[in-house]
Amino acid sequence: MASSVFHAPCGAPSIKQLECQKYVGLRPSVTLRFNCVKTKTVTTRRLVVTASKSHDGTTKKLGISDAECEAAVVAGNIPEAPPVPPKPAAPAGTPVVPSLPLSRRPRRNRKSPAMRASFQETNLSPENFVYPLFIHEGEEDTPIGAMPGCYRLGWRHGLVQEVAKARDVGVNSVVLFPKVPDALKSPTGDEAYNDNGLVPRTIRLLKDRYPDLVIYTDVALDPYSSDGHDGIVREDGVIMNDETVHQLCKQAVSQARAGADVVSPSDMMDGRVGAIRAALDAEGFQHVSIMSYTAKYASSFYGPFREALESNPRFGDKKTYVIRVIELYANYREALVEAQADESEGADILLVKPGLPYLDVIRLLRDKYPLPIAAYQVSGEYSMIKAGGALKMIDEQRVMMESLMCLRRAGADIILTYFALQAARCLCGEKR
Ligand code: PBG
Numbered sequence: 001m002a003s004s005v006f007h008a009p010c011g012a013p014s015i016k017q018l019e020c021q022k023y024v025g026l027r028p029s030v031t032l033r034f035n036c037v038k039t040k041t042v043t044t045r046r047l048v049v050t051a052s053k054s055h056d057g058t059t060k061k062l063g064i065s066d067a068e069c070e071a072a073v074v075a076g077n078i079p080e081a082p083p084v085p086p087k088p089a090a091p092a093g094t095p096v097v098p099s100l101p102l103s104r105r106p107r108r109n110r111k112s113p114a115m116r117a118s119f120q121e122t123n124l125s126p127e128n129f130v131y132p133l134f135i136h137e138g139e140e141d142t143p144i145g146a147m148p149g150c151y152r153l154g155w156r157h158g159l160v161q162e163v164a165k166a167r168d169v170g171v172n173s174v175v176l177f178p179k180v181p182d183a184l185k186s187p188t189g190d191e192a193y194n195d196n197g198l199v200p201r202t203i204r205l206l207k208d209r210y211p212d213l214v215i216y217t218d219v220a221l222d223p224y225s226s227d228g229h230d231g232i233v234r235e236d237g238v239i240m241n242d243e244t245v246h247q248l249c250k251q252a253v254s255q256a257r258a259g260a261d262v263v264s265p266s267d268m269m270d271g272r273v274g275a276i277r278a279a280l281d282a283e284g285f286q287h288v289s290i291m292s293y294t295a296k297y298a299s300s301f302y303g304p305f306r307e308a309l310e311s312n313p314r315f316g317d318k319k320t321y322v323i324r325v326i327e328l329y330a331n332y333r334e335a336l337v338e339a340q341a342d343e344s345e346g347a348d349i350l351l352v353k354p355g356l357p358y359l360d361v362i363r364l365l366r367d368k369y370p371l372p373i374a375a376y377q378v379s380g381e382y383s384m385i386k387a388g389g390a391l392k393m394i395d396e397q398r399v400m401m402e403s404l405m406c407l408r409r410a411g412a413d414i415i416l417t418y419f420a421l422q423a424a425r426c427l428c429g430e431k432r
Helices: 066-074 106-110 113-118 158-168 198-209 241-258 272-282 300-309 334-345 356-368 379-390 396-410 420-427
Strands: 003-008 032-037 129-136 151-154 173-178 214-219 262-265 289-296 349-353 373-377 414-417
Touching: 106 113, 129 158, 129 198, 129 420, 151 158, 158 198, 158 420, 173 198, 173 300, 198 214, 198 241, 214 241, 241 262, 241 272, 262 272, 272 289, 272 334, 289 334, 289 356, 300 379, 334 349, 334 356, 349 356, 356 373, 356 396, 373 396, 379 396, 396 414, 396 420, 414 420
Parallel strands: 129 151, 129 173, 129 414, 173 214, 214 262, 262 289, 289 349, 349 373, 373 414
Antiparallel strands: 003 032
C-alpha cells in the first residue's frame, strides 16, 4: 500500500485555524483526513532517475517492482531525496556559546503544533457543558444588564430557540433558573412545588420537543421566597433547616414528575440530599439523579445572578447556610465534611461553586471522591470576562476558553457555564 488515510476524531478544520480548534468539537459531519503517502522513487539501469512530482505533490510511479527497487539500491543506484535543510541562521550578534549539558529539555516535546496536540493532557468538549438558562413567563427575551449576552428567556419561545442553538453545537444539557412573579412568592415558597408552575411546565415543553435533552433543575426556595432566601426564615432571622428540607423534597419530586433528569439542591440545608433521595425513591423516581451543591461558598461572585432573578435577599445574607459548614470562603477541609455527607446520602454528582477562584477545592474533591465533579462558573466570573473583553483589556474568547480548560484541568467533569453556547461554537470552529 502506497498510502493510508487516518480519520482523526476531530471537528477542527485545520491545525492553523482558530486557536480554539484544538479542543475536540462535536460537529459530526467534519472529519479530518491526513494523507500520508509513502513516496516511491525508482532507478533505471545506471541512471538515477528523479521522478517528477505529479500535481498532488507525490512522486510519479514508474511501474517498477519492489525487487527491482531493492536491487537498484543494492547496486548503488540510490534514488534522490531532498537534502536536509540548512540550519536556520541566528540573528547577527547572537552569542556563540557551548550548548548546556542538559539531559532533559522539556521544550523538545513542545516543538511543533502536532506534537503539542498529541501530548495535550486535558480536553474540552461541548459535552462537558451544562448551559444555565433563565426563564420567565413573558413572550419576549429580556436582557440581563449585569450579564451581557444573557437573557431572561420566554419559556415558550426564546428558551426553545436557545436550546436548539445549543444542541446544534453539541450542548445537550441545560439547567433552568426561573424568574417567578412577585405575587407568587411567599415566606414558605410553596410555588416551588406547584406542578403547573413555570419550571415543571417548561420541563414538560422541552421534553416534548427534545426527549433526549438532559434537564437539570435548581432545588432551592430563593426564586419563590418573598424573603429572597433559599429557605424558610424564622422571625428572628434564622433559616429553618428541617422545615426547608421538607419543602425542597416536594420541589424535587414535582420537578422529577415533570421529567427532570437531574435535580440539583443549591440551598445548602443539612441533610437535604438524603431526604430528597428518599422522597424521589418513594415516588418511583429512582432513576432521577441528584447533583449536590456540595461546596457552595458564600461568594460575592453571585451578584449578577441575583440581579438576573431579582432574588437578592431582602435582609441579612446567606452565610449561615450557603456556607453551611464552610466558614466564609476561607475553608478548605470543610469541603470534605460536606462531600462526605453528600456522598453517604446518595449524591450522584458533587458540585463546587464558584469555579475559578476555587480550583483547589475542585482538585480536592476530584482526588478524594470517585463521583463525577461539577464546577459552576458563576455569574460574576462570566461578567468579569465579558466586561474585560468589552473594554478590550483582555481577549474575551481566549480568556473564556482558558478559564474553561482550567476548570477541566483542576478535575471538573462538567462545567455549568453561561459561556456554554459561545464556547461550544468556538470549539466547533465557528467564528462569530
Ligand atoms: C441560589 C443560586 C444562586 C446561584 C445558583 N443558585 C445564587 C445564590 O446563592 O444567591 C448563583 C449562580 C451564579 O451566580 O451564576 N439557589
